[in-house]
Amino acid sequence: MKRRNLLLTAAALSVGLAAGAAAQDDPVKVGFVYVGPIGDFGWNYQHDLGRQAVEEYFGDKVETTYVEDVPEGPDAERVIRQLAQSGHDLIFTTSFGFMNPTIKVAKQFPDVKFEHATGYQRADNVSTYSGRFYEGRAVIGHIAGKMTESNIIGYIASFPIPEVVRGINAAYLAARDVNPDVQMKIIWVNSWFDPAKEADAANQLYDQGADVIMQHTDSTSPMAALEGKDVIMFGQASDMAEFKPKPRVSSIIDNWAPYYIERTQAVIDGTWESVDTWHGIDKGMTEIGEMTEAIPEEVRESAQALADAIAAGEVHPFTGPINKQDGSPWLAEGETADDGTLLGMNFYVEGIEGQLPN
Structure with missing residues (x-):
């Protein structure tokens, strides 16, 4: 009886280790929420260029998702929550009016990392970032x-x-x-x-x-x-x-690509921390x-x-x-x-x- 329990435990451990190895090989999922269409050739277009730069830089190490035309308010909260529920590791919310929805959803998903553009509210799993426009x-x-x-x-x-x-x-x-x-x-x-x-x-x-x-x-x-x-x-x-x-x-x-790559790398490396970033012409975030x-x-x-x-x-x-x-x-x-x-x-x-x- 004891031998049977030992074998079962070993088998379970083997399965667990295999699952852990598979999980480590899964791509980091990065989500982006845009207030307007990526075809505006302005704000949202530029953020999406940053998303594309992340894909190009990391290849199959990452998987990105974006949702465009998201109104500021209850719809934003719903979209952000859906991204968190669907296994995204890092979520960028890219408009000022997404601030409160981001903070609210972040409290419900403490293991997900959030980055909010142009806002001022932070949490242990929420960073803020903006350019000195x-x-x-x-x-x-x-x-x-x-x-x-x-x-x-x-x-x-x-x-x-x-x-x-x-x-x-x-x-x-x-x-x-x-x-x-x-x-x-x-x-x-x-x-x-x-x-x-x-x-x-x-x-x-x-x-x-x-x-x-x-x-x-x-x-x-x-x-x-x-x-x-x-x-x-x-x-x-x-x-x-x-x-x-x-x-x-x-x-x-607005050149978001270097920041998006840097923050995604931090998630991959396990070094991500909540920070407040406000860069200008000197750092190239504003050009x-x-x-x-x-x-x-x-x-x-x-x-x-x-x-x-x-x-x-x-x-x-x-x-x-x-x-x-x-x-x-x-x-x-x-x-x-x-x-x-x-x-x-x-x-x-x-x-x-x-x-x-x-």
């Missing part, structure tokens, strides 16, 4: 201030969250630094991806005299709407190179796209010099003296904004007209 907006703001002839810069904004407000302020301050007469007109479309609204906003800004237009929305429809008009524009999140050399004269590119010849050579040179100085830590886009919109002091002469203030920025700087929506 405002650095890129300072560079294109410099170009805008140098090139505008009407002194009116238009800005198509998505939602009044700190990330977007930072970008507006950084672009305006850089433009005003080289052109004190510049004005900024802002239209809020309350959407990350709505081609019709974005195109309509672009036309409205053009009709209001803007000869330079920026955007913090995801589609290429503003450029398509104004192609052939006397206006310059900038790629958002991806290069949007199909509109070169004009209206797209440069771009802000400045090719400046076309539609930009005068001296402006290309000064814009590149600014980008290089930001990367080297010699220039900070938010350096005083800077007042808030109501005229109250914010940064004294030579003082730079700390990350905590930037992460919670909820005000316009002095000189921007109009009220910041709630």
Whole structure:
């Protein structure tokens, strides 16, 4: 009887070891949740390029999944939970409004690793990551201030969250630094991806005299709407190179691939830890796209010099003296904004007209 039990135990152990070996050979499953379509050629497209880079780098060591067009809210929670339930080891949720759903699902799946883009809530199994997009907006703001002839810069904004407000302020301050007469007109479309609204906003800004237009929305429809008009524009999140050399004269590119590869490798190695990552031009997470010849050579040179100085830590886009919109002091002469203030920025700087929506 004892011998029979010993044999059964040995057999069970053998099966268990075989199952463990098979599990070790299984690919790491990595999921991605996108707020819009990967065909937007902007934000979501660029994240999906990062996903493809993971596949190319790791080969059959990983298996990736993506879900596109996921609204921020209950639908996001459902999708994130489904990915966790289906055996994904690592899940990237790539929009600000996915923050609370990510945190909620992460509590229910402590063995799954989560990475949330542009948010601020972390947990033992939730990291946050973002690019210092405002650095890129300072560079294109410099170009805008140098090139505008009407002194009116238009800005198509998505939602009044700190990330977007930072970008507006950084672009305006850089433009005003080289052109004190510049004005900024802002239209809020309350959407990350709505081609019709974005195109309509672009036309409205053009009709209001803007000869330079920026955007913090995801589609290429503003450029398509104004192609052939006397206006310059900038790629958002991806290069949007199909509109070169004009209206797209440069771009802000979000390069997620190195981060996605690094974090996937950490899961494979068993070294993944919850971290907060906020990289900019210096680390290549924020890139400045090719400046076309539609930009005068001296402006290309000064814009590149600014980008290089930001990367080297010699220039900070938010350096005083800077007042808030109501005229109250914010940064004294030579003082730079700390990350905590930037992460919670909820005000316009002095000189921007109009009220910041709630």
